[in-house]
Amino acid sequence: MKLxxxxxxxxxGTIAGALGSxxxxxFGGVLGFIAGALAAWWVAQRMxxxx
Numbered sequence: 570m571k572l573x574x575x576x577x578x579x580x581x582g583t584i585a586g587a588l589g590s591x592x593x594x595x596f597g598g599v600l601g602f603i604a605g606a607l608a609a610w611w612v613a614q615r616m617x618x619x620x
Contacts, residue, residue, distance in 0.1 A: 574616060578609035 582605035589601020 574613040577612055577616070578606070581605050581609040581612060 582602055585605025585608060586598050586602035589604070590598030593600070
């Protein structure tokens with residue numbers, strides 16, 4: 570389950586970073602990555618309910 574959570578975190582962070590970079594440039598990429606990390610943490614917490 571830890572590997573699945575890590576994979577989901579990586580995918581969500583990457584997508585959010587790419588979207589932020591495309592919309593707002595390099596600074597948006599950093600903000601998108603941070604937002605993606607927070608979203609990935611939230612998703613990982615929700616996945617814990619299914620254990």
